Amino acid sequence: MTTLHKAMSFVGVAAAAVSMAFAATSAPDQVDQKELVGKKAPDFTLVDVEGKEHNLKAYTEEGKVVVLEWFNPKCPYVVKHYERFTTMNDLAKKYKDRGVVWLAVNSATEGDSTGGVEVNQAAREEWKINHPVLLDTDGKVGRSYGATNTPNMYVISAEGIVQYAGAIDSDSSARNEGETNYVAQALDAVLAGETVETAYAKPYGCSVKYGRN
Amino acid sequence: MVGFRALVLMGILVIAAAVSRSSAQQGTEIARPRMIAESTAIVPGEINWIAVTWDIKKGWHTYWPGQNSTNFTQVFEITGPEGFEIGKAIWPGPKRHEPTEGLLDHVYEKQATVIVPIKAPSDLPVGSKVTFLANLEYLVCDALCIPGFAELTLELPVARERTPSRDSALIKQARERAPKPWPKGETPMRARWEGDSVRFDVPGATKLAFMPGAKSVVPEELIAEGEVEGERLVVRFEPKPGRATGLLAVTRKDVQYPEYFVVDLQRPDSK
Numbered sequence: 001m002t003t004l005h006k007a008m009s010f011v012g013v014a015a016a017a018v019s020m021a022f023a024a025t026s027a028p029d030q031v032d033q034k035e036l037v038g039k040k041a042p043d044f045t046l047v048d049v050e051g052k053e054h055n056l057k058a059y060t061e062e063g064k065v066v067v068l069e070w071f072n073p074k075c076p077y078v079v080k081h082y083e084r085f086t087t088m089n090d091l092a093k094k095y096k097d098r099g100v101v102w103l104a105v106n107s108a109t110e111g112d113s114t115g116g117v118e119v120n121q122a123a124r125e126e127w128k129i130n131h132p133v134l135l136d137t138d139g140k141v142g143r144s145y146g147a148t149n150t151p152n153m154y155v156i157s158a159e160g161i162v163q164y165a166g167a168i169d170s171d172s173s174a175r176n177e178g179e180t181n182y183v184a185q186a187l188d189a190v191l192a193g194e195t196v197e198t199a200y201a202k203p204y205g206c207s208v209k210y211g212r213n
Numbered sequence: 214m215v216g217f218r219a220l221v222l223m224g225i226l227v228i229a230a231a232v233s234r235s236s237a238q239q240g241t242e243i244a245r246p247r248m249i250a251e252s253t254a255i256v257p258g259e260i261n262w263i264a265v266t267w268d269i270k271k272g273w274h275t276y277w278p279g280q281n282s283t284n285f286t287q288v289f290e291i292t293g294p295e296g297f298e299i300g301k302a303i304w305p306g307p308k309r310h311e312p313t314e315g316l317l318d319h320v321y322e323k324q325a326t327v328i329v330p331i332k333a334p335s336d337l338p339v340g341s342k343v344t345f346l347a348n349l350e351y352l353v354c355d356a357l358c359i360p361g362f363a364e365l366t367l368e369l370p371v372a373r374e375r376t377p378s379r380d381s382a383l384i385k386q387a388r389e390r391a392p393k394p395w396p397k398g399e400t401p402m403r404a405r406w407e408g409d410s411v412r413f414d415v416p417g418a419t420k421l422a423f424m425p426g427a428k429s430v431v432p433e434e435l436i437a438e439g440e441v442e443g444e445r446l447v448v449r450f451e452p453k454p455g456r457a458t459g460l461l462a463v464t465r466k467d468v469q470y471p472e473y474f475v476v477d478l479q480r481p482d483s484k
Binding site for chain 2: 074075076077112113114143148149171172173174175202203204205206207208209210211212
């Protein structure tokens with residue numbers, strides 16, 4: 001053992017703490033999103049920032065595939081995909097042409113600086129978002145999906161089954177876009193009637209700003 | 214060895230790059246990083262300690278690189294001249310933080326100092342200078358989250374003897390409070406697998422908390438059951454991992470700061 005190694009042992013360098021990888025912590029009071037994959041998506045009705053009502057079941061009964069994107073306009077990982085890159089808008093537009101409904105959902109409370117109509121409508125305008133941003137101010141829908149982060153993505157088939165849950169892509173930094181976009185992969189598979197190869201990937205981003213119940 | 218002039222040039226370029234990105238660096242104003250050394254000089258052939266320390270504004274926090282609900286890639290890279298052995302970074306023990314009900318992070322408030330041991334080559338010329346670089350990417354949050362990007366340089370002379378720097382006490386304290394290896398031999402502390410659970414027994418403890426490492430499976434009910442008042446803590450894993458890794462924070466009566474111990478416990482029935 002070198003002197004350096006001895007010094008490192010002395011202070012316990014073997015700590016797992018030095019690793020740079022991260023993973024999501026499951027929360028006891030809400031659904032584990034990994035376990036939701038393959039199951040019926042919880043139905044919900046929410047109102048978007050323009051006052052329009054959206055019901056999941058109504059979309060799937062029309063034969064639509066639905067993407068849910070947990071949203072927070074002030075989270076740098078959301079900003080990454082709307083400002084630094086245009087991942088969300090590009091995907092929403094691309095798959096809209098194939099009949100996919102893309103819904104952003106913000107589960108922050110009304111009193112949070114990232115919640116409510118004003119800040120979310122401003123983000124829609126600034127980032128030229130054409131898909132609706134739904135407000136889930138009591139967090140019930142977010143918790144029913146086990147959404148932990150922003151962004152946190154779900155792909156729901158026309159049969160109403162959760163086919164994918166987790167990260168938007170494979171790069172959890174605030175600056176780079178991942179080489180693999182899991183949502184695009186899942187949508188391609190679902191639309192082709194094939195099995196989704198990666199049905200869950202740990203979500204990354206800020207924690208969802210739920211209110212305390 | 215990379216030439217000194219080349220390193221200085223690299224440093225200038227790094228600083229220039231950092232300045233050019235200033236508009237995107239708000240995180241560095243809230244959690245301000247500094248690169249520091251324990252001594253005023255590097256001594257050839259010896260272990261020298263350097264560190265990055267963050268001064269964090271009140272109400273904000275940065276993150277331990279273990280399991281957190283707030284999930285992102287953190288960058289902490291230290292590089293130095295050729296011939297130096299750069300040891301692994303040692304992160305201080307964090308604090309449990311529930312940003313909201315049902316979520317759990319492990320964070321640092323006020324100040325965090327990450328120390329790094331470096332061994333200097335024995336043939337390093339006395340009187341020369343060496344430069345170390347730190348590449349940092351981190352997140353600082355209160356209700357909002359802001360990323361911090363920083364590239365720092367630290368230039369030190371090479372000398373035969375060391376004298377404490379003005380930051381030496383900070384590094385010494387960080388080393389003393391760093392997570393310790395799990396005690397071996399005669400010790401009343403116990404950590405063992407019992408079925409799908411790990412049981413910790415620490416006589417004299419007033420509070421115990423398990424903090425799963427980055428590669429660990431997260432125990433069931435970590436928020437509700439990952440911290441207890443008392444001498445015994447049981448954390449249950451589902452699915453059962455081959456090993457449990459992370460930190461155990463041990464608080465004792467009349468001691469201001471918890472002690473942290475490294476947990477790396479192989480399950481007996483796993484290969």
